Amino acid sequence: MTALTPVLSRFWDEEEPWSLETYRRHDGYRALDKALAMPPDDVIALVKDAGLRGRGGAGFPTGTKWSFIPQDATGAGAKPHYLVVNADESEPGTCKDIPLMLTTPHFLVEGAIIAAYAIRANHAFIYLRGEVVPVLRRLQAAVAEAYAAGYLGRDIGGTGFDLELIVHAGAGAYICGEETALLDSLEGRRGQPRLRPPFPAVAGLYACPTVVNNVESIASVPPVVLGGVDWFKSMGSEKSPGFTLYSLSGHVTTPGQYEAPLGITLRELLSYAGGVRAGHELKFWTPGGSSTPLLTAEHLDIPLDYEGVAGAGSMLGTKALQMFDETTCVVRAVARWTDFYAHESCGKCTPCREGTYWLKQIYHRLENGQGTAEDLGKLLDISDIVLGKSFCALGDGAAMPIQSSLKYFRGEYEAHLNGGCPFDPHASMLVAPEEVDA
Known part of the structure; x- marks a missing residue:
């Protein structure tokens, strides 16, 4: 019996999990068909009711973020809407988005199409850290496959919905992981945070209404739409429902990505990973990358969800669980x-x-x-x-x-x-x- 819930990672071990053919064999783009048959507002309501929270660090409800876009301002003279996917994964210890994009990029592509449809955007951008060239090529190939299959471009699925999806490679700056610095960089300026308000939902990319979401947040949208609210809420905790990728690294026997419901404990995750390396004991660990307060071995049994980790005085962040044993200063x-x-x-x-x-x-x-x-x-x-x-x-x-x-x-x-x-x-x-x- 296992508490792991492979959803995004369920076919990572197939021969070519990144291909459109493999993705379609595993229900790929069925969620898009379902979403395009719904009014955009209903898609937003579905994601909001499911309780999907942002997987980029802050844990803000994704559907609520989408709803901040002025949905009625789509007539003549209205500003266009934009979707921007934050793929500038740069924090020490954080390593979930790059494996996801490298292995199953079509989860992200399909999620971006659904999200753009929901917020009535006709242009979407994936802002990727420029140093990871293999991921850049993998994403570009997946986007090209989606265009060739009719999932991107004009009149998608005969619905009249148009979407252009652009993969943009940044120049490699950690600060561009901050959403407003990312937007400045995407516009061709030096990446520096903007003063807020106005927030991106009001004046984001090119001073237009913009949603900025993390890679895993957008990649989780197709399973949520296809599986439905009750299925998604059957995993995780009451306030932090669903599945997520936990990245175990450092002094652990089997480091890697472990997809599990939110609320699992580090003790249980370590049991799947073979524990701390042989002959050593856990000294301290980070729950969400190097930018989160450290925790110690006394916190092994706290629930790894947003509320549980906050109750221990830290933050879940990007769920980058770095393990350090007693040999570490x-x-x-x-x-x-x-x-x-x-x-x-x-x-x-x-x-x-x-x-x-x-x-x-x-x-x-x-x-x-x-x-x-x-x-x-x-x-x-x-x-x-x-x-x-x-x-x-x-x-x-x-x-x-x-x-x-x-x-x-x-x-x-x-x-x-x-x-x-x-x-x-x-x-x-x-x-x-x-x-x-x-």
Whole structure:
């Protein structure tokens, strides 16, 4: 008996799961036929009633987001509507969207067509991280197959609905994962977050009403439409229904993608993944990538849904479960993440631009044995200045791992004040205590 629920991943092990032929053999584009036979507002209502929540991090209800688009403004002179799929997966530890697009891209293509129909958009964009060239080619091939089969273009299915779907490769910036920075980049400008309001639903791409959704959110739409509300709600928890992809990485026996209902525990997921690597114990983990507060082994049994993880003081985020055993220096791990956020800060706002720079300097001092007791207080003070005061969530992502690691592992930080890191940087093992004292 297994609690895993393969839906998006149910035919990943076939010979060519990315092909249109394989996708059709597994009910591909049947959901599109069903959706095109419904009024657009009914499609939005179906997704809203199912309770599908955004899979990109915030967990905002997808159907509700679609409903923010001014649905009645479609007459002469009305602004066009746009759908933008955020495929700029860039956060350390997050690795669910790229495998999904590489293996079964037609889930995303079909979902984008249904979503565009629902919000009355005739142009849709998939904004992909430009470095992942194999995924770019796979997506472009899938879109070409969909055009050839009549699922894209003019008069789709004889319904009079037209849609042009464009795969756009970004230049490789973490900040472009933030939806308004993504829109600026898509328009050809430097990717930097916009001041809100106005929100994208009112003035997004080209100052027109726009929906920005994550890859997994859009790819989940065809199963929701085809299976129906009751089927989708039969999985997951009351407030977080449905299935999702959990990415297990790090010190785990069998890392990879595990598709399961929302609300499963890490303890149960680890049982399917063979547990933490042999001979070691879990020390800390991230529930949603490097930008979420750390949790420890005492949190193994919390439900991995939006409410359960929030109740433990963290965020489910992108469900990037990174496992770290007792050989890992938590200070070094957070220092590496801090380097990343300092490098990827767009520099638009002072708290993030200056805060991440100085956080990076303090961590380098701690790593090199030059830190002082005051530095630990400075880490918390600067994190507090950055958290909630930055232009976008990049500042929050930089601050939260620092605050949580100091909460759970302050003793390890204090150990760095006596000659540097007590872990051997060249081996996956603790340095003997007598060596630290020396």
